[in-house]
Amino acid sequence: MEKIKxxxxxxxxxxxxxxxxxxxxxxxxxxxFKLTSVKEGCSEGECGACTIIVDGKAVTSCIMLAPQVNGxxxxxxxxxxxxxxxxxxQQAFIDAGAVQCGFCTPGMILxxxxxxxxxxxxxxxxxxxxxxGNICRCTGYKKIIDAVEIARDK
Numbered sequence: 001m002e003k004i005k006x007x008x009x010x011x012x013x014x015x016x017x018x019x020x021x022x023x024x025x026x027x028x029x030x031x032x033f034k035l036t037s038v039k040e041g042c043s044e045g046e047c048g049a050c051t052i053i054v055d056g057k058a059v060t061s062c063i064m065l066a067p068q069v070n071g072x073x074x075x076x077x078x079x080x081x082x083x084x085x086x087x088x089x090q091q092a093f094i095d096a097g098a099v100q101c102g103f104c105t106p107g108m109i110l111x112x113x114x115x116x117x118x119x120x121x122x123x124x125x126x127x128x129x130x131x132x133g134n135i136c137r138c139t140g141y142k143k144i145i146d147a148v149e150i151a152r153d154k
Contacts, residue, residue, distance in 0.1 A: 006070040011035075011079025019066050026050045026061040029076060037077035037106040041135070048134030051107035052076050058114035058133070077106040080113065089113055089151045096147035100138035108134050112148045121152060 007016040010033065019028055029035045029052070038061055041049035045063035052061050053075040054068075080087035086094075089109045099105050108131060115122055115130035122130070127148045136144060 004067060006067050008069045008071060009073040011075060017066075021065070021067055023066045024062060025052075025064040025066045025069060028066040029061060029074075035076045035078050039103055039106065041103070046135075047104075048107040048111065049104055051110045051134060053110055053114050053117070056114065056117050058111045058130070060133070075110065075113070077109060080109070087113070088154045089116070089148070092147040092151035092154070093144075096143050096150055098139060098143040098147040100136075104134055104136045104138075108136065108144055112151065115148075116152070124149065127152070 001020050001022070003018040004021050005016060005018050007014065015033070017028070017032060019032070026038055026040055029038045038052060039049040040062055041047035043062050045060035048060065050061040051058050053059070054064075055072050080090060087109075089112050093099050093105060093109060098108075111131050111134050112127070115127065119126065124145065127145055131141070131144065131148070
């Protein structure tokens, strides 16, 4: 299969890569760019473990093809911290004890970050709705919602 060239902003760095047109976005991010915060859970876009932000929207990277991000802005968890400082959401998840096994945490944080990019002061109900596409088997969600509220109130 002939490869195609795509270019996009990845965590505030402009990148270009040649890939097969049928390559999944999650595979490109994990294998070619070594961004292992992007987790594969269900491979069907249902669990949210592979959530990233594309052009300000939370999306599941397991059901997107890599060429779909050509010309876009892509943010993974690795792109949130600045100069060694955690993003307020990352710190809030730690402070609230919302990190247990950690598998869903990157997707949860990015879903919340996408919400904050749209609305700086979301209600608890808006937070719940924004996080509803992400499944966690460990926390029962209370600490996750609490963490997003802590970050919102900082």
